[in-house]
Amino acid sequence: MPSHPALPPIVLRSATPADCAHLVLFADMATRRLTSFLWGQMAAPGQSVFEIGRNVIRHAEGHFTHFANWRVAEHEGEVVGALNGYVIPEPSDMAPVVPEVVKPLNELKNMAAGTWYISAAAIYPEHQGRGFGARLLAEGESMARSAGKARMTLMVGSFNPGAHRLYQRCGFTEWARRQFCPFPGSDEGEWILMVRDLERTS
Secondary structure (H helix, E strand, O other), X not given: OOOOOOOOOOEEEEOOHHHHHHHHHHHHHXXXXXXXXXXXXXXXXXXXXXXXXHXXXXXXXXXXXXXXXXXXXXXXXXXXXXXXXXXXXXXOOOOOOOOHHHHHHXXXXXXXXXXXXXXXXXXXXXHOXXXXXXXXXXXXXXXXXHOOOOEEEEEEEOOOHXXXXXXXXXXOEEEEEEEOOOOOOXXXXXXXXXXXXXXXXX
């Protein structure tokens, strides 16, 4: 990973229940509103989608977005970003019925089964451009190695060129694409599955 010698100190730590309001925003930022759209399918009339998301992240221990699967980045005592990741399980013959909007993503994730997958990585806008994103990805590498995985994957939209360039600079290459399935207020374009093989350490 690229080094950032002039970067101000950043602290990376495990997320706690107290971080869940931040994690809701980071999850939605990273997925370009897809996550809040899906939460909205679960909401009662008048209920905030972010209330739903906070409850999922705070309480749903078996869900990949549970706070235990996040690392939080702090600078000068302030939360600036976070990363969520997990090992993609092998596809199941009894796969659940899923909304149309996630089918292209699931096709790509099935290709990447067994890899350590960065499902969300986000930095608040006021802290972007300072190298924190690359630091989060370096933390992702450490998490992948701790999980015993030598291959990392992630997804990025063709409509998010800044993130795409960051991932390329950090050693990720394109693996496959699927057409993005639009929803109200969404981007349009393609999902790009990217991969990085980790160098072996002696």
